[in-house]
Amino acid sequence: MVTVTAQPSEAPHVVVLGGGLAGVACAHRLGDEGIRVTLVDRNDYHQFQPLLYQVATSQLPAQDIARPHRTIFRAHPTVEVRSVEVTSVDPQAPSLTLVDGDVLTGTHLVMAAGGRAEYFGVPGADEHAFPLYSVSDAERLRLHFRQLLDDAGDDQEALESALDVVVVGGGPTGVEVAGALAELTRALATLGEIPRPGRILLVDRGKVLLGGFSEKSHEYAHRRLTKEGAELQLGTGVSAVYADRVELDDGSVVPTRTVVWGGGESAATIVAESGLPTGRGGRVQVTPELTVEGHPRVYAVGDVANIPSDEDPGVLPQLGSVAQQSGRWAADNILRELTGQPAVPFRYKDKGIMAMIGRNAAVAEVGKHRHQVEGPVAFAAWLGVHAMLLSGAHSKTDAFLSWAWDYFDRDHAAVVESSTTEAPHRIAWGDDEADVPHISTERRG
Numbered sequence: 001m002v003t004v005t006a007q008p009s010e011a012p013h014v015v016v017l018g019g020g021l022a023g024v025a026c027a028h029r030l031g032d033e034g035i036r037v038t039l040v041d042r043n044d045y046h047q048f049q050p051l052l053y054q055v056a057t058s059q060l061p062a063q064d065i066a067r068p069h070r071t072i073f074r075a076h077p078t079v080e081v082r083s084v085e086v087t088s089v090d091p092q093a094p095s096l097t098l099v100d101g102d103v104l105t106g107t108h109l110v111m112a113a114g115g116r117a118e119y120f121g122v123p124g125a126d127e128h129a130f131p132l133y134s135v136s137d138a139e140r141l142r143l144h145f146r147q148l149l150d151d152a153g154d155d156q157e158a159l160e161s162a163l164d165v166v167v168v169g170g171g172p173t174g175v176e177v178a179g180a181l182a183e184l185t186r187a188l189a190t191l192g193e194i195p196r197p198g199r200i201l202l203v204d205r206g207k208v209l210l211g212g213f214s215e216k217s218h219e220y221a222h223r224r225l226t227k228e229g230a231e232l233q234l235g236t237g238v239s240a241v242y243a244d245r246v247e248l249d250d251g252s253v254v255p256t257r258t259v260v261w262g263g264g265e266s267a268a269t270i271v272a273e274s275g276l277p278t279g280r281g282g283r284v285q286v287t288p289e290l291t292v293e294g295h296p297r298v299y300a301v302g303d304v305a306n307i308p309s310d311e312d313p314g315v316l317p318q319l320g321s322v323a324q325q326s327g328r329w330a331a332d333n334i335l336r337e338l339t340g341q342p343a344v345p346f347r348y349k350d351k352g353i354m355a356m357i358g359r360n361a362a363v364a365e366v367g368k369h370r371h372q373v374e375g376p377v378a379f380a381a382w383l384g385v386h387a388m389l390l391s392g393a394h395s396k397t398d399a400f401l402s403w404a405w406d407y408f409d410r411d412h413a414a415v416v417e418s419s420t421t422e423a424p425h426r427i428a429w430g431d432d433e434a435d436v437p438h439i440s441t442e443r444r445g
């Protein structure tokens with residue numbers, strides 16, 4: 001427990017906007033020290049984004065990657081959770097206005113509101129494409145696939161193209177989704193559920209997959225995805241999205257009822273009207289100490305912030321480990337202030353970059369010199385990093401580890417067969433039965 005020596009005129013009260021990896025890490029650290037925290041999130045649960053595509057492709061139930069905030073903070077009596085939409089931010093006060101009209105004022109404010117899909121003004125994308133940023137997005141996509149199959153019924157012609165998908169974006173999200181969909185539809189075809197595997201077309205304006213990775217990883221991702229049966233159209237953008245087709249900027253038209261958008265992200269909508277200084281991706285510009293210029297008691301962390309870095313492109317990427325570490329660092333700087341010490345610039349411990357491309361296929365680049373590994377070794381690296389991320393919100397990561405090895409190793413057709421007749425394979429968290437997240441499929445924020 002820290003001894004507070006600094007002189008905010010009132011007792012410290014940190015208001016945290018967002019209960020993702022960054023907000024939870026921040027509130028945890030402050031709660032450990034007995035500091036009063038109010039954490040506000042529109043959802044009553046924390047969502048683990050790296051496994052969203054598993055929910056969208058029916059390989060995990062949504063509840064397994066959504067843990068109620070109240071459960072997470074059960075052992076932290078000074079952390080209060082409010083499950084409500086925030087409608088505005090006043091960095092001066094600092095305070096948040098909630099949709100129910102309440103105004104929450106703190107001595108400190110931590111903005112950890114994350115990001116959202118960025119459609120770059122592509123006509124029809126907002127209306128027709130499926131983003132994959134939240135558990136609600138993933139559930140909506142899963143239900144959409146089920147609806148397409150239900151609508152097709154026994155009509156073989158309709159079934160044939162029901163699961164043809166265009167995936168926009170060749171970054172980790174697009175590659176992971178395309179890999180999982182190619183596997184899933186191939187398994188469904190093997191089982192006779194559909195006449196042929198879905199046509200999974202991945203489109204990206206860039207010339208390579210996994211742009212931020214090395215050339216070896218670009219080639220690996222290319223090889224693995226095409227081996228799974230996905231088609232790639234690189235160097236091509238999407239110019240319009242409709243309910244039944246997409247138009248590409250080379251003039252071609254691809255019939256599809258499903259466009260999955262992994263084509264970019266920007267800061268959560270709340271930032272635009274907050275009056276906070278923004279930069280690339282509409283994200284909040286922060287100092288090396290993670291505060292907002294001119295507002296020493298307002299912090300921005302995780303995906304909502306542009307966190308300075310010495311490496312190209314000058315800011316840290318939108319990654320789980322950046323979010324978790326920056327959230328904890330902001331808490332530490334608040335604790336330093338409260339004990340009369342100066343804030344310290346954020347030092348990111350780089351855990352590497354990695355992507356899962358499907359069963360038995362993963363790529364990772366780790367260490368200072370970005371050593372590249374593929375296959376099971378890369379999967380082990382992925383698992384280690386993600387177990388650590390999950391440990392902030394789900395204390396028992398052994399349940400995740402055993403589920404993940406099983407998934408990685410399993411025969412996919414058998415998985416699909418069992419999930420068409422019974423509930424999908426679960427991560428056995430062993431939480432209290434009463435710990436149920438309230439997941440809605442409404443489109444928000």
Ligand SMILES: Cc1cc2nc3c(=O)[nH]c(=O)nc-3n(C[C@H](O)[C@H](O)[C@H](O)COP(=O)(O)OP(=O)(O)OC[C@H]3O[C@@H](n4cnc5c(N)ncnc54)[C@H](O)[C@@H]3O)c2cc1C
Pocket residue numbers: 017018019020021022023040041042043046047048049050051052053084085086087112113114115132133134172173268269270301302303304318319320321323354445
């Ligand atoms: C599909 C996908 C796959 C990914 N895979 C990986 C991966 O494999 N490895 C990796 O390291 N990173 C991965 N990432 C990135 C990583 O998940 C993010 O960097 C990280 O989760 C960001 O955490 P955060 O706390 O900043 O934001 P978030 O987790 O987005 O949390 C923000 C929270 O703020 C809440 N919120 C926002 N606005 C409001 C409002 N107005 N009112 C109330 N609440 C609000 C939201 O509900 C949300 O809970 C992936 C991201 C995506 C989308």
